[in-house]
Amino acid sequence: MRTRVAIIGAGPAGLLLGHLLQRAGIDSVILEDCTQAHVEARIRAGVLEQGTVDLLEQAGVAARLRQQGMVHHGIELRFDGQRHHIDLSGLTGGRAITVYGQHEVVRDLIAARQACGAPLLFEVSRVALHGLDSQSPSVSFDHGGQRQVLACDFIAGCDGSHGVSRQAVRPGALQVFERTYPFAWLGILARAAPAAHELVYAGHARGFALFSMRSPEITRLYLQCRPDEDLAGWSDRRIWDELHARLETGDGWRLNEGPVLQKGITPMRSLVTEPMQHGRLFLAGDAAHIVPPTGAKGMNLAVADVRNLAHALAMHYQHGRDDLLAGYSSACLARVWRAEHFSWWMTSLLHRFDDHTPFMARLQHAELAYVCASQAASRMLAENYVGLPFAPLPA
Ligand code: RFL
Ligand code: PHB
Numbered sequence: 001m002r003t004r005v006a007i008i009g010a011g012p013a014g015l016l017l018g019h020l021l022q023r024a025g026i027d028s029v030i031l032e033d034c035t036q037a038h039v040e041a042r043i044r045a046g047v048l049e050q051g052t053v054d055l056l057e058q059a060g061v062a063a064r065l066r067q068q069g070m071v072h073h074g075i076e077l078r079f080d081g082q083r084h085h086i087d088l089s090g091l092t093g094g095r096a097i098t099v100y101g102q103h104e105v106v107r108d109l110i111a112a113r114q115a116c117g118a119p120l121l122f123e124v125s126r127v128a129l130h131g132l133d134s135q136s137p138s139v140s141f142d143h144g145g146q147r148q149v150l151a152c153d154f155i156a157g158c159d160g161s162h163g164v165s166r167q168a169v170r171p172g173a174l175q176v177f178e179r180t181y182p183f184a185w186l187g188i189l190a191r192a193a194p195a196a197h198e199l200v201y202a203g204h205a206r207g208f209a210l211f212s213m214r215s216p217e218i219t220r221l222y223l224q225c226r227p228d229e230d231l232a233g234w235s236d237r238r239i240w241d242e243l244h245a246r247l248e249t250g251d252g253w254r255l256n257e258g259p260v261l262q263k264g265i266t267p268m269r270s271l272v273t274e275p276m277q278h279g280r281l282f283l284a285g286d287a288a289h290i291v292p293p294t295g296a297k298g299m300n301l302a303v304a305d306v307r308n309l310a311h312a313l314a315m316h317y318q319h320g321r322d323d324l325l326a327g328y329s330s331a332c333l334a335r336v337w338r339a340e341h342f343s344w345w346m347t348s349l350l351h352r353f354d355d356h357t358p359f360m361a362r363l364q365h366a367e368l369a370y371v372c373a374s375q376a377a378s379r380m381l382a383e384n385y386v387g388l389p390f391a392p393l394p395a
Helices: 012-023 036-041 050-058 063-068 102-115 236-247 298-319 328-350 358-373 375-386
Strands: 005-008 028-031 070-072 075-079 082-086 097-099 125-130 138-143 146-151 154-157 175-191 199-202 209-215 218-225 260-274 281-283
Touching: 005 012, 005 138, 012 028, 012 102, 012 298, 028 138, 036 102, 050 063, 050 097, 050 298, 063 102, 075 358, 082 358, 082 375, 097 209, 154 298, 199 236, 199 328, 209 236, 218 236, 218 260, 236 260, 260 328, 298 328, 328 358, 328 375, 358 375
Parallel strands: 005 028, 005 154, 075 199, 154 281
Antiparallel strands: 070 097, 075 082, 125 138, 138 146, 175 218, 175 260, 199 209, 209 218
């Protein structure tokens, strides 16, 4: 088997890269270790930046997104039982976010890939990368009971935070910057009509809570919990009671309850790998960096990376230029570190930390109050949340 670009992982990064390459006439093979059904049902992110939506639109994969995505012009910050509206669009010259599940984006991209017959192999196992420092790298893997070798020009490591790509680089060649947080999120998906039109980020003495949604019938909710939390200890009743307590307002607003369709724990981590490239291996998305989900940046960063990578590869194949491939990592890292800071800041603003002394609590409160009262501070939040504009792609 031979292809130009071997893509490991069929998450948003790998699938969108394959799609953009396909449109540029560059063939690729996508290798995914899970089943198609699993990948299409995995509930994760829900917030698309304006730039992500625009890119999916330009790439011709936004028909369902246009119909079903929910455009939000603001978010709410909630603390002390009070609501504070952040007018995202008013503060950013009309930009907005779109609430559309990551698994829906993944479904749309898989459908586009399968419609054009480009190779996308599910249920591969024992994936191994070879010859990263050579001109002719390859990927070996098991598929359909057979060991196969895929020869290629480049490998795109789009296999998420637990993938094999980053691990394939010899120790010491990549620098990893990392921070863990003393908490996680317990997330549920419930069959209940969203009780508000906007996402609600709540800072509370009992811990952070987030109200989000997936459709007019489905609510998505998160609670800050311990990192080693045992889901078995969280009955549906206990989860709803805790959500009510943390999201409660003084004006009688109430969350709608409904059957819990899914429950899970999401760990919180910040991580950046530098550089995002080694020899013929290019890392993109969660394989290269992780943000805590508070800023809703993870999937959007994955999209921003592969936009750069697809362009750099197109310049290589169409014009024999390698400068953009050489500059891929630094082009991505500027945006990555900005998003890392924003995600860390949003997390620090709203969560209860172990060292939550009265002094720290007062500082956090002062910051929240400032963000809501000052136009400069709310604009800082808004422009980062809707996503800073993409840097122009070098001609
Ligand atoms: P993914 O989605 O993890 O895809 C990687 C794919 O690689 C496969 N894989 C392998 N395939 C072959 N061989 C191997 N050895 C492999 N190892 C792994 C995996 O099965 C998978 O299919 O990474 P990608 O494409 O980089 O996309 C990143 C996003 O998934 C991630 O950043 C977001 O989900 C993060 N995130 C959010 N991001 C946002 O932009 N907005 C949000 O609102 C948001 N909310 C969230 C989130 C992540 C969450 N969780 C569960 C981590 C909310 C949550 C709860
Ligand atoms: C979600 O809807 O899953 C979601 C929304 C906002 C976040 C994180 C997750 O910051």
